Amino acid sequence: IVRITGKVSTETETFEHAVSCVPMGPALKGDYPEIQDFVRFDPHDAVVKVGDRQFAEEYLLTVDPSFFSVFNYKLQQGDVQTALNEPNTVVLTEELARKYFGAQDPIGQSLTILQYDTSGRGATYRVTGVLEGKPRPSHFNFNLLISFSTFLKYDPSLLTEEGWGDNSYFTYLLLKPETSVAALQAKMPDFYKKHLDPIFSKHGSNSRWEFLLQPVSDIYLHSDRRYEIGENGSAANLYIFGTIGLLILLIAGINYVNMATARASKYARNVGVRKALGAQRGQLARQFLAESVLTALLAVSLTMVLSWLCQPVFENMTDKAIGIFDVPALPSLLVGTALLFGLVAGAYPAFVLSGFRPVAVLKGNLDAAAGNSGKVGLRKMLVVVQFSISIALIVSVLVIRGQMDFIRNKNLGYEKDALLALKVNGDQTVIRGIEAFRNEVTANQTLIKGMAHANTLPINGTGNNGVATVDNTGKIVRSATFRYSVDYDYAQVLGLKFLAGRNFSRQFPSDTPTDTTQNYVLNEAAVKAFGWETPELAIGKPFQMSGRRGQVIGIVEDFNFNSLKHKVEPLVMHLTATRISQIILRIDMSHAPQAIAEVEAKWKKHFPEAYFEYAFLDDKLGTQYRSELRFGSLFGVFSLFSIFIACLGLFGLAAYTAERRTKEIGIRKVLGASVAGIMGLLAKDFIKLVLVAVLISSPIAYYFMNLWLSDFAYRIELQWWMFVAAALAAVIVATFTVAIQSIRAALANPVESLRSE
DSSP: EEEEEEEEEOOEEEEEEEEEEEHHHHHHHHHTTTEEEEEEEEEEEEEEETTTEEEEEEEEEEEEEEEHHHHHHOEEEOTTTTTTTTTTTEEEHHHHHHHHHTOOOOTTEEEEEEEEEESSEEEEEHHHHESSSOOOOOOOOOOOEHHHHHHHHHGGGSSSGGGGGGGBBBBEEEEEOOHHHHHHHTTTHHHHHHHHHHHHHHHOOEEEEEEEEEGGGHHHOOOBBBBBBSSSHHHHHHHHHHHHHHHHHHHHHHHHHHHHHHTHHHHHHHHHHHHHHOOHHHHHHHHHHHHHHHHHHHHHHHHHHHHTTHHHHHHHOOOOOGGGGGGTTTTHHHHHHHHHHHHHHHHHHHHHHHOOHHHHHHTTOOHHGGGGGGGGGHHHHHHHHHHHHHHHHHHHHHHHHHHHHHHHHSSOOSSOOEEEEOOOOOOOOHHHHHHHHHHHHHTTTTTEEEEEEEOOOOOOSOEEEEEEOOOSOEEEEEEEEEEEETTTHHHHHHHHOOEEEOOOTTTTTGGSSSSSSSOOOEEHHHHHTTSSHHHHHHHEEEEEEEEEEEEEEEEEOOOOOSOTTOOOOOEEEESSSOOOOEEEEEEEEGGHHHHOOOOOOOHHHHHTTTTEEEEEEEHHHTTTHHHHHHHHHHHHHHHHHHHHHHHHHHHHHHHHHHTTHHHHHHHHHHHOOOHHHHHHHHHHHHHHHHHHHHHHHHHHHHHHHHHHHHHHHSOOOHHHHHHHHHHHHHHHHHHHHHHHHHHHHHSSSSHHHHTOO
16 A cells, blocks of 8 residues: 655755545545545544534544555444445444444444535445444544545536646545556656646646655654654654663663672682582573573563553553553563573673683682673773763753753744634634624633634644746746634734735735635745745735735745644635634633633524534644653653663662671771762762763764754754753762762771781
């Protein structure tokens, strides 16, 4: 299965998008026999009425009947061959069927959806199928399927020449077995010449499109095109978390190696006696390896229990309902990892311990018994590796938190606070009665400061249109530009700043759009893209979009209408009285409950049957950064784990060091050494290792955090204090960890430690 995507090149920009047009699927299937079938998607939200009840539903998907053959979904009730053949038919998920109809048989039942009609109160649909089970995780979501013939019934023009220019839909192709995607991709330029060239030549467009075939398996983790069908995941984030997971395992393995070799004296006489009695080195090594592997396997058992107990926390943090038992390969993967890790982590201790020289061991000379392997250089190096990882993660956490704070607090170019958004949900009664509603709701200027409407909110981008204008030399410039359909009060309610010209005004009859004319307000980015040197030079320039000619009457300061991962791109705003999906009100936040109650009362008065749905704009803005916020939270948890495990190792080494130097500490105390002096004696070697780790980890963290920040068009700069803070945190944590054991050793009674002498 592949998705048709596009690469568009205009005189001002080049970009890729995930959408295509309605005629493309049938044309491709007709031209190329290697295409077995196609299906088109039109995703949206809508209000669904069942009897007297209304539901605001997300993830409604208008699809061709071939949806069931391309994606192989099953029906619990209904026939996949005919369920979506006729207009005004729908298929529900099991969950939605129970929600709407309870224990009743849903097949043949009726419901109303507010879309694809001009009556104002929606069209009636008949339930013809119920999906089997819950829709499996995918790059698209749905809980209700609508027949695509319904859409064509209300807008048949999209199958004509006009439809080739409307890229608002998604097209998927099911290729026949053994079909080469690369070979089919090579034919796309010919398809373009046959179907698009004549249309573009006719309309004088010099934009170029390139059709790309994208495997469905590449979409969720590897696609970030304009107009994706849903929020995709990030392969980079998975690689990051996978790497951190391996680093945590590495830290744990280092602890095991360090402690096993450091505490070799516990095994020394055992090994010496056994070797003196004839035990072979290989036998001893296998024993130590077996102990290491058994330890790892026991850890896996504990892991499964802890993971199961922590499942609700995991789901809450990740917003992913994937249980540990939902991944069939996980148990075998964990056991395999335990075996591998047990062997790798146990190999070095087994090699050292099994190599002890029995004569030296039995004489009590452990260093001579171990030979060169008994030196502490390796342990120091491993401690440096541990803390290098931990410090790099601390720096990363500081950078990620800084970027998230920057996103939350950045000036977006408009006043985002105190904006209440009402969703129109396609209700034509609201659209037709919006002026009367405006007049009444804004009469109380104490609670409601202003009202505007638009085709969308300034979040997650908007649609685009082909436009034409002239640059400063008079040369015609054509492009595909983002566009907002707004009203007279939009700029004022959002607090947009004009750099030149004026806003739309009811005082200028020429601003009122007709079938052939309309005026336009653009942003700063458009001024640069169209070759105008200053905003003032843009005023009065001829401008055309969707067949309507007019001129540029105003230039607003750039504002972010997309995620901060994207730079502000050229935008054109035009007046509309029909393309309305959102009503935006500026309210008095000090009396927000009263203001919302006032708006709802006026809504019910003017639109008694319309669904009342509202949200604050700043809350909506937060949703577009959910994945980044989740990433930051998970990264922080992983980092705390790594630091905690590194400290466990340091704690163990400090305990061992204090134990080995018990008599030395006793003698020093007898000779007058203070507690602080003994603490410093034991801690200084470890602090040196941490400082070495700072020098190693800082450039590594700098490189990778710069790489991560490069995904954001608007980002913070890495600051020196982040690295200093990470270093200080590591030193403090290490000092505290070592101090616990140091104080214990320093406070011990020297008589006890020297008695055996």
